[in-house]
Amino acid sequence: MGRTASYDREQALEAAMALFWRRGYHATSLKDLEAALKMKPGSIYAAFSSKENLYLLSLARYFETGRARFRAHIAAAPSPLAGLAGHLRIYPRLPESHIARQACMLSKTLIDTGSTDPEIAAQSKAYLAGMRAEFETVFRAAQEAGEIPTTRDPARLARRYQANITALRFELHQGSPPAEIAALAEDMAQEIESLRMTPAKG
Numbered sequence: 025m026g027r028t029a030s031y032d033r034e035q036a037l038e039a040a041m042a043l044f045w046r047r048g049y050h051a052t053s054l055k056d057l058e059a060a061l062k063m064k065p066g067s068i069y070a071a072f073s074s075k076e077n078l079y080l081l082s083l084a085r086y087f088e089t090g091r092a093r094f095r096a097h098i099a100a101a102p103s104p105l106a107g108l109a110g111h112l113r114i115y116p117r118l119p120e121s122h123i124a125r126q127a128c129m130l131s132k133t134l135i136d137t138g139s140t141d142p143e144i145a146a147q148s149k150a151y152l153a154g155m156r157a158e159f160e161t162v163f164r165a166a167q168e169a170g171e172i173p174t175t176r177d178p179a180r181l182a183r184r185y186q187a188n189i190t191a192l193r194f195e196l197h198q199g200s201p202p203a204e205i206a207a208l209a210e211d212m213a214q215e216i217e218s219l220r221m222t223p224a225k226g
Contacts, residue, residue: 031061031063031067033071036071037081037082037085038085039060040057040060040061040072040078040079040082041082041085042060042123044082044129045082045086045132046126048132048133048136049136049144050136050137052075054068054075057075076141076144080143080144080147083129083130083147083151084151086129086130087151087154087155090155091155094155094158095158097110097111097114098162103169103171104163104165104166104169105166105169105172105216105217105219105220108159108163108166108216109216109217110213112188112189112209112216113209113213115192115193115196115205115209116196116202116206116209118196125193125196126193126196127190127194127196127197130148130151130152130155131148131152131190133145133148134148134149134152152186155186156182156183156186157182159182159185159186160179160181160182163178163182163185166219171220171221172219172220172221173219173221176219181219185216188212192208192209192212195208
């Protein structure tokens with residue numbers, strides 16, 4: 025019989041993700057990982073093969089968690105367009121201690137590893153494209169629901185939407201005044217709502 029792992033893999037990945045997200049790939053040392061995961065170096069390598077592989081697993085967790093949270097939010101919204109606008113309004117309301125009050129881990133990774141670790145950078149780009157595809161799907165759903173004109177390009181709208189989220193989270197990351205962040209999020213949300221078609225008069 026195989027030996028049962030003496031660690032909680034999900035808990036270890038969650039801790040690694042939070043640490044890497046905060047410090048970045050290069051600035052995170054093995055000592056940092058030992059402390060965060062509460063594991064010895066040998067156990068870390070036995071469980072995750074390498075620091076690079078652990079980082080890639082952490083990136084995957086970040087992407088999958090974020091995608092699932094976004095899908096759940098959209099599913100609970102009264103309409104696709106309302107869901108997109110409401111998603112932007114969530115960020116200013118995050119508690120001060122919330123981990124998502126940081127710049128996007130995918131964006132930070134791309135900057136941190138773009139010229140040094142091509143595999144990590146490429147995976148980060150792929151996940152960013154994956155989230156943009158999620159946004160595009162919702163814009164298409166808004167078109168199908170008759171909320172926005174069919175003349176609008178969902179791919180272009182999704183790229184703009186992703187850029188706005190990136191900018192909003194950067195403001196949170198650098199600690200801009202809460203009132204200014206709330207106003208910025210509201211401007212972005214209203215921009216989404218302005219896409220809504222006015223019902224034709226009978």
